[in-house]
Amino acid sequence: MAKIGVFVCQCGNNIARTVDTADVAEKTGELSGVAHVEDYKFMCSAPGQEMFKKAIKDNNLDGCIVSACSPKMHEATFRKAAEDAGLNPFKVEIANIREQCSWVHDDKEIATAKSKDITKMMVNRLKYNRPLERYKMPVTKRALIIGGGIAGIQAALDLANAQIPVSIVEREPSLGGNMARLSETFPTLDCSQCILTPRMVEVSNHPLISIHSYAELEKLDGYIGNFRATIRLKAKSVIEKDCTGCGECWEKCPFTVENEFDMGLSKRSVIYIPFPQAVPTVPVIDRENCPKFIKDKCGLCAKVCGQQCIDFTQQDRVIEEEFGAVIVATGFKLMPNVYKEYGGYRPPHMTPKKLTAKIRKTLPRSTAGRLVDVINGLEFERLASASGPTGGEIRRPSDGKVPETVVFIACVGSRDCNKGVEYCSKICCMYTAKHTMLYQHNVHHGKSYVFYMDIRAGGKGYEEFINRAQSENANYVRGRVSRLSKKGDKILVKGADTFTGHALEIEADMVVLATAMVPQEDAMGVAKNLGISYDQHGFFSEQHPKLMPVDSSTGGIYLAGACQGVKDIPETVAQASAAASKVMQLFSREELEREPEVAIVDEKNCMNCWDCVTVCPYNAIDRTEITNRQGQFLKWAAKVNPGLCQGCGLCNTVCRSKSIELEGYTDQQVYAQITAFEGAFV
Amino acid sequence: MSKKITRHDFEPKIMAFVCKWCTYSGADLAGTSRMDYSPNVRMVRLPCSGRIDPQFLIKAFEQGVDGVIVSGCHPGDCHYNEGNYYARRRNLAFRELLDFHGIDLARLEFSWISAAEAIKWTKVIDVFTDKIRELGQHREYADMTDPYAHYLVKEAA
Ligand SMILES: Cc1cc2nc3c(=O)[nH]c(=O)nc-3n(C[C@H](O)[C@H](O)[C@H](O)COP(=O)(O)OP(=O)(O)OC[C@H]3O[C@@H](n4cnc5c(N)ncnc54)[C@H](O)[C@@H]3O)c2cc1C
Ligand code: SF4
Numbered sequence: 001m002a003k004i005g006v007f008v009c010q011c012g013n014n015i016a017r018t019v020d021t022a023d024v025a026e027k028t029g030e031l032s033g034v035a036h037v038e039d040y041k042f043m044c045s046a047p048g049q050e051m052f053k054k055a056i057k058d059n060n061l062d063g064c065i066v067s068a069c070s071p072k073m074h075e076a077t078f079r080k081a082a083e084d085a086g087l088n089p090f091k092v093e094i095a096n097i098r099e100q101c102s103w104v105h106d107d108k109e110i111a112t113a114k115s116k117d118i119t120k121m122m123v124n125r126l127k128y129n130r131p132l133e134r135y136k137m138p139v140t141k142r143a144l145i146i147g148g149g150i151a152g153i154q155a156a157l158d159l160a161n162a163q164i165p166v167s168i169v170e171r172e173p174s175l176g177g178n179m180a181r182l183s184e185t186f187p188t189l190d191c192s193q194c195i196l197t198p199r200m201v202e203v204s205n206h207p208l209i210s211i212h213s214y215a216e217l218e219k220l221d222g223y224i225g226n227f228r229a230t231i232r233l234k235a236k237s238v239i240e241k242d243c244t245g246c247g248e249c250w251e252k253c254p255f256t257v258e259n260e261f262d263m264g265l266s267k268r269s270v271i272y273i274p275f276p277q278a279v280p281t282v283p284v285i286d287r288e289n290c291p292k293f294i295k296d297k298c299g300l301c302a303k304v305c306g307q308q309c310i311d312f313t314q315q316d317r318v319i320e321e322e323f324g325a326v327i328v329a330t331g332f333k334l335m336p337n338v339y340k341e342y343g344g345y346r347p348p349h350m351t352p353k354k355l356t357a358k359i360r361k362t363l364p365r366s367t368a369g370r371l372v373d374v375i376n377g378l379e380f381e382r383l384a385s386a387s388g389p390t391g392g393e394i395r396r397p398s399d400g401k402v403p404e405t406v407v408f409i410a411c412v413g414s415r416d417c418n419k420g421v422e423y424c425s426k427i428c429c430m431y432t433a434k435h436t437m438l439y440q441h442n443v444h445h446g447k448s449y450v451f452y453m454d455i456r457a458g459g460k461g462y463e464e465f466i467n468r469a470q471s472e473n474a475n476y477v478r479g480r481v482s483r484l485s486k487k488g489d490k491i492l493v494k495g496a497d498t499f500t501g502h503a504l505e506i507e508a509d510m511v512v513l514a515t516a517m518v519p520q521e522d523a524m525g526v527a528k529n530l531g532i533s534y535d536q537h538g539f540f541s542e543q544h545p546k547l548m549p550v551d552s553s554t555g556g557i558y559l560a561g562a563c564q565g566v567k568d569i570p571e572t573v574a575q576a577s578a579a580a581s582k583v584m585q586l587f588s589r590e591e592l593e594r595e596p597e598v599a600i601v602d603e604k605n606c607m608n609c610w611d612c613v614t615v616c617p618y619n620a621i622d623r624t625e626i627t628n629r630q631g632q633f634l635k636w637a638a639k640v641n642p643g644l645c646q647g648c649g650l651c652n653t654v655c656r657s658k659s660i661e662l663e664g665y666t667d668q669q670v671y672a673q674i675t676a677f678e679g680a681f682v
Numbered sequence: 683m684s685k686k687i688t689r690h691d692f693e694p695k696i697m698a699f700v701c702k703w704c705t706y707s708g709a710d711l712a713g714t715s716r717m718d719y720s721p722n723v724r725m726v727r728l729p730c731s732g733r734i735d736p737q738f739l740i741k742a743f744e745q746g747v748d749g750v751i752v753s754g755c756h757p758g759d760c761h762y763n764e765g766n767y768y769a770r771r772r773n774l775a776f777r778e779l780l781d782f783h784g785i786d787l788a789r790l791e792f793s794w795i796s797a798a799e800a801i802k803w804t805k806v807i808d809v810f811t812d813k814i815r816e817l818g819q820h821r822e823y824a825d826m827t828d829p830y831a832h833y834l835v836k837e838a839a
């Protein structure tokens with residue numbers, strides 16, 4: 001026989017005004033299993049809690065109901081008090097007779113009757129509450145960062161400076177991401193490389209940060225506090241620890257291909273570092289294009305390397321590391337193929353790389369018959385960059401001439417439900433304004449036109465920046481461009497000015513498209529690999545759009561930067577620091593405690609239909625083999641990982657054999673509640 | 683905000699199965715805002731509307747409940763991402779089953795109520811209570827005698 005204590009709270013007059021608490025206590029006391037009742041003015045006060053604890057001890061109670069305010073208010077308070085008194089906290093339940101009774105009804109008779117019902121339902125339920133223990137899990141205090149753009153760099157430094165060891169997995173040979181490509185940055189026009197590269201050096205020198213460049217995450221197992229990552233280190237064909245980065249090899253290498261870092265606007269050697277300030281400064285051989293690997297010719301780099309660190313036989317290495325938390329910072333790319341709409345031109349970084357003899361390392365680029373001089377924003381950044389293919393002089397790709405007239409087109413692919421994406425890419429207004437300035441500073445007599453839909457410049461100093469661009473000679477035309485076509489060596493831009501209603505034709509030397517920012521091609525694959533969710537575009541979803549903007553849908557995995565949604569650098573950095581601080585919070589404890597209200601499986605009963613596995617939103621259920629003591633296979637059964645289970649109970653509902661139960665909300669508990677009132681209503 | 687209490691001859695019994703994140707919080711808010719609504723409802727608090735097993739509803743009707751409300755977060759707002767979609771789908775399939783069981787579908791109410799929608803909560807309760815009051819008592823289940831009872835071997839007298 002249960003020994004349940006029922007404590008009815010008057011809450012001053014809040015409950016007592018419309019509920020006869022003494023009557024509720026008395027009637028509840030008559031229920032089977034109830035051994036002790038109290039009717040008290042303020043249960044949550046210090047004396048109230050003392051009384052509660054004393055009653056548990058004196059009467060040896062094995063469960064308690066507190067009929068009082070909402071469980072949101074004081075469930076934790078009374079569970080803690082019960083624990084102090086030696087009663088399992090999960091044997092305490094709250095009957096909500098304030099928010100859901102005394103405060104919403106005026107008639108004392110009715111409210112009292114309802115309070116009795118509510119209390120009775122909880123008493124019945126309590127009889128089936130099992131004592132539960134909170135799960136304690138160790139935490140591996142080591143963080144994994146995927147992506148080495150500015151987001152990954154910032155998060156790594158924040159964590160490492162808080163004494164947390166970090167590994168960065170970056171798939172390119174160098175850190176830096178897209179920010180390394182930028183020339184100068186809005187709204188201050190400071191040089192991107194000048195602010196980025198010192199950070200990269202800091203990362204490479206930090207004793208607590210290890211960089212796995214030219215690497216990819218293959219698999220992530222485990223759960224918050226206890227992840228195991230399988231990382232593939234692609235063969236660089238260079239012995240990293242011996243390489244001094246002297247540059248002999250990449251200077252002597254006789255073969256070149258299009259340089260992805262310069263968006264195909266220049267050539268790079270086959271053994272290469274993406275850009276001079278690369279971190280780490282270790283070259284890799286692009287095996288697809290290296291004649292040594294294609295037809296066993298050349299091998300010059302091995303001959304010129306003073307350190308003897310070229311190794312053509314190197315294999316990919318797969319390593320496993322343990323982490324307690326993961327920050328995803330895989331960034332963005334620009335929408336490909338928007339060029340098609342404007343003349344069928346494919347951006348060079350989308351064309352298959354071709355092996356060409358070393359011609360000129362820079363412009364011009366020849367793609368006969370196409371609108372070569374229609375470029376995207378990142379290509380313009382490279383043209384304007386002092387370390388870019390033209391040394392910072394703005395020259396057009398086709399013939400290397402200085403463009404006298406440049407047309408910038410905003411919202412290419414953005415805010416376009418038909419041909420592009422619905423969202424606003426947010427940064428293009430700003431960088432287009434920046435581009436007009438960079439152009440004007442470079443080509444003083446040049447003419448620039450900006451076709452735009454609206455100007456969106458919501459940021460500190462942003463509107464001022466746009467004003468500055470407009471006052472510096474850029475001609476802003478509100479309207480859309482309908483067609484680009486070739487006219488001699490120029491591009492004929494046909495459009496309309498929607499303010500004046502006039503059609504407009506401009507003969508431009510170069511056209512720059514502010515193409516939409518979209519997620520990386522493999523973003524969905526990465527999401528599936530990590531078990532996090534993503535939105536309809538492929539940006540990773542945050543746990544809550546307002547209150548948890550850096551948590552992913554999976555515990556212990558956080559998001560930073562443009563992989564979560566379009567962002568400029570300040571926002572990216574802020575989110576990266578926020579993600580790092582979340583990890584610090586997680587690592588500030590020696591052990592993680594998880595509420596025990598998770599699903600458990602009756603292995604004997606499980607009939608392997610795997611419905612629960614399909615339905616679980618957190619991939620918390622695995623299939624396991626049940627073996628006997630001799631290790632012989634008996635059967636398959638579902639198994640819940642309490643580290644991943646969030647306690648939604650979907651599995652419990654779908655399980656036809658009733659083999660999986662959600663602790664705290666078992667069928668028995670719910671049925672007990674339903675059957676409590678046997679017509680004892682109102 | 684108090685309403686005049688009018689007593690009726692028949693007070694329906696209504697049971698609500700709600701998720702703790704949205705609807706339960708919405709009902710709490712109705713309390714904190716001291717709204718007034720029909721006292722006919724008893725709540726069962728569950729983590730997610732996806733935890734609501736159709737058999738809970740049958741059980742409730744069997745206990746002589748006159749009407750059942752099922753409520754959770756709005757589509758897309760589920761605390762567990764997708765639980766309420768399962769609830770919705772299950773509800774669709776389940777309605778047919780209930781119909782087959784001879785339960786008037788008007789006695790089952792399904793609605794999304796967020797943690798902010800205290801007013802909606804009170805409206806749903808009030809309107810549904812009135813509707814059930816019109817429909818009258820639900821006796822079909824409670825009065826049912828076990829059709830197999832006479833096959834059962836009586837305990838030795
Ligand atoms: C044309 C243009 C101009 C801009 N100008 C400005 C400006 O002036 N001012 C400003 O504030 N912002 C500007 N921005 C925005 C800025 O570039 C971004 O905000 C910033 O680069 C986002 O950083 P990130 O680290 O999130 O992503 P990224 O820079 O994209 O870095 C992501 C990194 O992750 C790596 N990665 C991707 N997938 C994987 C994977 N699966 N495994 C391992 N590694 C992976 C990538 O190789 C890359 O190194 C501009 C953007 C564009 C397109
Ligand atoms: S930021 Fe500006 S250019 Fe970019 S999509 Fe939005 S409105 Fe268009």
Ligand code: SF4
Pocket residue numbers: 598599615616617618619620621640644645646647648649650651652662
């Ligand atoms: S309760 Fe929810 S999260 Fe936990 S195992 Fe079941 S379906 Fe997955």
